[in-house]
Amino acid sequence: MRQCAQPPENQPDPTAMLFERISHAGRADALAEVDGTVRFDLNLGDRIDSWLLIVQRGQISVTHGGGDADCVVELDKDLFDRMATGHANAMTALLRADMMVTGDVKLLVLLERLLPGPAKAHGPRRTVGSRGAG
Amino acid sequence: MKEEPVRILDGNTFVVSNDRGDVEFDPSVPTGLFSYDTRFLSTWTLSVNGERLESLAVDDLQYYEAKFFLSPEAETLYPNSRISIIRHRWVRQTMEERLTIINYDQMPVSLTVRVDAASDFADLFEVKERVTKKGSTFTRIEDGALILGYRRGNFHRRTVIRPDPTARLDERGITYNVTLGPQQTWVTEILVEPRVLTRSGRDVREQLEGLSVTRTQTDRDLDEWLNRAPRLRTSWQSLEGTYQRSLVDLAALRFAPLTAPDQGLPAAGLPWFMSIFGRDSILTSLQSLPFVPELAAATLGLLGTLQGSRLDDFREEEPGKILHEFRYGESAAFEEQPHSPYFGSADSTPLFLVLLDEYHLWTGDDDLVASLEHRARAALRWIDEYADLMGNRYVSYQRRNDQTGLANQCWKDSWDSISYRDGRLPGPARATCELQGYAYDAKMRAARLAREIWGDVGFAQRLEREATDLKRRFNQDYWVEDGEYFALALEADGSKVDALSSNIGHLLWSGIVDASRVQSIVDHLMSPRLYSGWGVRTLAAGEGRYNPVGYHVGTVWPFDNSFIAWGLRRYGYKEEAARIAQGILESAEFFEGRLPEAFAGYDRELTRYPVQYPTACSPQAWSTGTPLLLLRTMLGLEPIGDHLAVDPALPTNIGWVGLLDIPGRWGRFDAFARGRGESLVPVVSRFRG
Numbered sequence: 001m002r003q004c005a006q007p008p009e010n011q012p013d014p015t016a017m018l019f020e021r022i023s024h025a026g027r028a029d030a031l032a033e034v035d036g037t038v039r040f041d042l043n044l045g046d047r048i049d050s051w052l053l054i055v056q057r058g059q060i061s062v063t064h065g066g067g068d069a070d071c072v073v074e075l076d077k078d079l080f081d082r083m084a085t086g087h088a089n090a091m092t093a094l095l096r097a098d099m100m101v102t103g104d105v106k107l108l109v110l111l112e113r114l115l116p117g118p119a120k121a122h123g124p125r126r127t128v129g130s131r132g133a134g
Numbered sequence: 135m136k137e138e139p140v141r142i143l144d145g146n147t148f149v150v151s152n153d154r155g156d157v158e159f160d161p162s163v164p165t166g167l168f169s170y171d172t173r174f175l176s177t178w179t180l181s182v183n184g185e186r187l188e189s190l191a192v193d194d195l196q197y198y199e200a201k202f203f204l205s206p207e208a209e210t211l212y213p214n215s216r217i218s219i220i221r222h223r224w225v226r227q228t229m230e231e232r233l234t235i236i237n238y239d240q241m242p243v244s245l246t247v248r249v250d251a252a253s254d255f256a257d258l259f260e261v262k263e264r265v266t267k268k269g270s271t272f273t274r275i276e277d278g279a280l281i282l283g284y285r286r287g288n289f290h291r292r293t294v295i296r297p298d299p300t301a302r303l304d305e306r307g308i309t310y311n312v313t314l315g316p317q318q319t320w321v322t323e324i325l326v327e328p329r330v331l332t333r334s335g336r337d338v339r340e341q342l343e344g345l346s347v348t349r350t351q352t353d354r355d356l357d358e359w360l361n362r363a364p365r366l367r368t369s370w371q372s373l374e375g376t377y378q379r380s381l382v383d384l385a386a387l388r389f390a391p392l393t394a395p396d397q398g399l400p401a402a403g404l405p406w407f408m409s410i411f412g413r414d415s416i417l418t419s420l421q422s423l424p425f426v427p428e429l430a431a432a433t434l435g436l437l438g439t440l441q442g443s444r445l446d447d448f449r450e451e452e453p454g455k456i457l458h459e460f461r462y463g464e465s466a467a468f469e470e471q472p473h474s475p476y477f478g479s480a481d482s483t484p485l486f487l488v489l490l491d492e493y494h495l496w497t498g499d500d501d502l503v504a505s506l507e508h509r510a511r512a513a514l515r516w517i518d519e520y521a522d523l524m525g526n527r528y529v530s531y532q533r534r535n536d537q538t539g540l541a542n543q544c545w546k547d548s549w550d551s552i553s554y555r556d557g558r559l560p561g562p563a564r565a566t567c568e569l570q571g572y573a574y575d576a577k578m579r580a581a582r583l584a585r586e587i588w589g590d591v592g593f594a595q596r597l598e599r600e601a602t603d604l605k606r607r608f609n610q611d612y613w614v615e616d617g618e619y620f621a622l623a624l625e626a627d628g629s630k631v632d633a634l635s636s637n638i639g640h641l642l643w644s645g646i647v648d649a650s651r652v653q654s655i656v657d658h659l660m661s662p663r664l665y666s667g668w669g670v671r672t673l674a675a676g677e678g679r680y681n682p683v684g685y686h687v688g689t690v691w692p693f694d695n696s697f698i699a700w701g702l703r704r705y706g707y708k709e710e711a712a713r714i715a716q717g718i719l720e721s722a723e724f725f726e727g728r729l730p731e732a733f734a735g736y737d738r739e740l741t742r743y744p745v746q747y748p749t750a751c752s753p754q755a756w757s758t759g760t761p762l763l764l765l766r767t768m769l770g771l772e773p774i775g776d777h778l779a780v781d782p783a784l785p786t787n788i789g790w791v792g793l794l795d796i797p798g799r800w801g802r803f804d805a806f807a808r809g810r811g812e813s814l815v816p817v818v819s820r821f822r823g
Contacts, residue, residue: 030443032508074333091474095467097288100332109439117444117451124452125532127524127563127626 015042015077016064018084019051022114023062030113032058038107039069042077049077053111060114071107075099086119139163144198144225145389146170146401146408147328153189155202155221155231156180164261166253167229167293169328171409171463173261174282174293177252180221180233182206182245187219196356197386199224217243227339229326237314245314249324250307253293255284257463258406259471268468273305280308289467290331297324330462359385363425364796366765369789372723373761379727380761383753384422384429391436391460399432400759403731403751410460410475412437412482413545414755416489421696421759423496424766424796430493431502437486438509440475442516447534448472450543454516456482458543471538478540479547480521480531480569483513484576491579494587495773498799503587514580514597517573523563524626527604528611529573530565544569545694546637546672550679551686552623553633557678560631566623568637570608571644577601578645609648618654620647634658634674636694642701652705659698660710667738668717669695675735682735689732689747692718693756696763703767708783715764716785722761729757769793769805776800782807 022028034055042049052063079098082088090112093099101108139150147169151157157165157178167175180187187204194200204219216239222232237243256265269286280303282293295308300322302309312320330338359381366377388398391410400422401407402414415437419430442455449472450458461473472478487510494503521529533539541549544566552566553559577597584594612620614632621630622637638655641647647655658664663674669690673680682688695718702711721744722729731754734745769791770781776799784791790808 029508030512033505089469089474092467092469095289095462095474097290097332097338100334106439113443115444117446118448121445121447122534123445123447124520124523125534125563127532 014081014084015049015051018115019053019062019064022053022060026060027058028060028114029058031055031060031110034058034107034110036071036104036107037067037069038071038073038111039067040080041072041074042080043075044077055107055111069103071101071103071105073099073101073108083115086116086121089118090115139165140192140194140200140202142194142196142198142200142223142225143386143408144227147225147227147229148408149175149223149225149229151178153192153202154180154187154204155200155223156186159264161262166256166261167326167328168258169227170330171258171461171466172291172328172330173256173258174253174291174328175229175251175326176254176256177250179250180204180219181248181250182217182219182235184246184248197382198226217245228328231324231326233320233322233324235312235314235320237316237318240316242313242315242318245310245312247310247312248307249297251280251282251293251295252306253282253284255282255291255464257465258461259463259465269464275303275305278303280305286464286468288333289464290333292327292329292331294327294329295324296327298322356382356385359426362797365794367792367794369791370719370787372727373719373788373791376719376722376727376729376761377765380758381425383728383758384418384426384755387418387753387755387758388429398429399436400429400755402756403754406751407754409462410436410440410457412456412458413479413485416456416482416485417545417693417697418755418759420485420489420492421693421756421763423492424771424798425762427493427497427797430489431497431499434486434490434493434502434506437482438506441509441512442477446477449474449477450533450535450539451477452516452520454483454512454514455520456486456513458482458540472535476539478531478533478535478543480529480543480566481545481572483516483521484529484569484572486510487513487576487580488572491583494583496798498776500587503583507588510580510583514577517576518600521569521573524565524624526565526624526628527607528565528624529569530563530624530626531569532563546686548685550684551672552631553673553677553679553687555632555634555677560623560625560629561627563626564623564631566637567608567612567620568640568644570604570612571641571646574601574604574608574646575644577604605646605648608646609651613651618651619658620651620655633677633679634663635677636664636670636672636691636698639670639694639698639701642705643697644701645704647705656702656705656707656710659702660713662737666690666717666735668721668733668744669714670698671735672732680735683745683747685732685747688735690735690744691732691757692721692729692760693754696760696767699764699767703770708770708781711767712783712785715768716787719761719764719785720787727761728753729760730754731757765791765793769807771796771805773798778803778805780805780807784809 038053040051050066052067054061141150149167150165166173185206188207190203202221218236220234224230272283274281280295284291297308332338363381387400389401390398400415400418402411415433419433423430437456440457442451443453455477457475457477458479459473460475465471466473523530531543540547542551578601581594581597584590614621620638622633622635623631639659664670671688673687679687695714699711699714724743730746731749732747768784772779778800788809792806794804795802
């Protein structure tokens, strides 16, 4: 078991970078009320790359490797790479069965808050230049 | 199909058939076995000796089971049918069917009994058309079961049909050869399993905690549900029936979502809206709090878990926002529809906060309020940071999913619901008035929770300052001087969308109306332009777009009226609240106690009976909750600290009412009231252990 290993190759590994970021932050207010462990088993074809997240009241520790978890999520590494960069959505991956969950699915739903939103999102359209009413 | 379809269900698994129990393509009334927003059977027809059957009677015993009494069609000329067929069907996540055939003849008979089966695996959003699927279907016979399947990538749905071993299977159905002697009976059972498969080939429900495929809402469960709810005794007999109907329908509407499989929260409506809807689940939970508070707890927990956390234009998600609709079907999975979940509603977030406080007032459940503090703070941030699209500190909406998003993101969500007096539609950014009321109420209520539970007095003071300022501005900016009421909405340029609507009643419920303006609002609500005699119309007669049978532009919505009655009570207008309650509850008598979603806005004098608005869903959750909230308003039930205050004002047609065992932080409490013409007094109320 390695602590947050660097990606083995030279090009950036979006999955490793995401878990680095989460590990570095150490805390997520979005998970302030959450306790539990989630393991991501990422399929690389010839092997499984596992990441274990332990959440205790918003404090998060990340381990690159296996271990028991309340919720186990299995998917292709490619797909998780796309989730890690906001190019794929975890919930629809689950609904399409491109991602498989065993155990407490609620934890996955909560941890989805750590994933970035769509890369091209603009957010609400603000109506600028109105004379307003207030 | 001319006759009413027969619907039975368990959670979001349901069967819609004709009165023979058959399922087949019908463009006007979609039929089938549905589960998780997918149709698993689109053909399911019974025939005997090649002949379809005739319906003699249907007994829909409970919401999860029905019995169809059938005879061969050729025998309609012979009233003393020699063969009786009973098709008994029930839904418990799976569909089970028991066929019984009885030979009443003196002679033996030989019968070929046939069930034809097929599935198009249509998404719930495709059921009204014959669709061309993007994936591929297959049929196979395996281990004594007929398997119908559909695959699109890893998306895999199967219908597994298991008859008993005497059946002969082919790819289009099941055949039995039956020989019956005189007075002999033949019985067989068929199990139909709708399966949502993962890549490992297991059913997704087997892999999730808290949800097993055998979990059921059985007779015992329904009995316990009814026993837990308060008992109603009243001189108005039909009101007791309406109350019972509401409780049973609420039980049927409970729905355990995949993301929180151990909880039951109210879905929006049967059968097409058996899903999580933020607004509908919250409003129904508010209506039913004094009766079945567990619905509110489940709603708060689940909506908090699924709270928005990111910016997403397709789903119209923002951090802190509470969702609008969640679906599990193929169109959501492949992002052809945004319901994964979709966040296009501007009111579910403030209403979430209103429910949190009201739930706490009734139950005293400090733990839940404490555990949702972060969710509540995020919701409050959403109101300030993301809902103010116009830069004027009002909550407004404008869709950014132009293909599949909603143009109106308030409860009146049809395209033409928000208009000027002259019928013009405003620009796309709209700040409807009731949203400001909800935001005001949300901040006032959150301030109480901040002070009493979260221990943050500074935050409480800030929220109260903001709410007070909002109320002051609102009463200036929305007031339509020449009509003396509040505008339906503001446009981005500050123009008042000046139609007179039922939304002003929601403002009373929220408490945002200045004391000096209350009387004119009440006068408008009870005026002939808005009040039809049955209830308050969504849009006043005489407005440009008024149409007594227009969905949100003239019909009367029972749920709308229940919140208006609550608003009238809030400002002390007891008699008016009782009039609203009376009209709506009298209309329920025409629907055997099951209030429709809406009925026409015709004057009561004109039609003498309420004309139902034709919709596919019944019961509708917030119509089901309406009699409960009206009971609360007519008894004047208000939780005050550890006590329940009772201040009744009964409609003039009610002699007396007793509501026994009202649950809450006081334990159980009985409330009694007697109507005496116009002066109304409580008889006696008492606490129980």
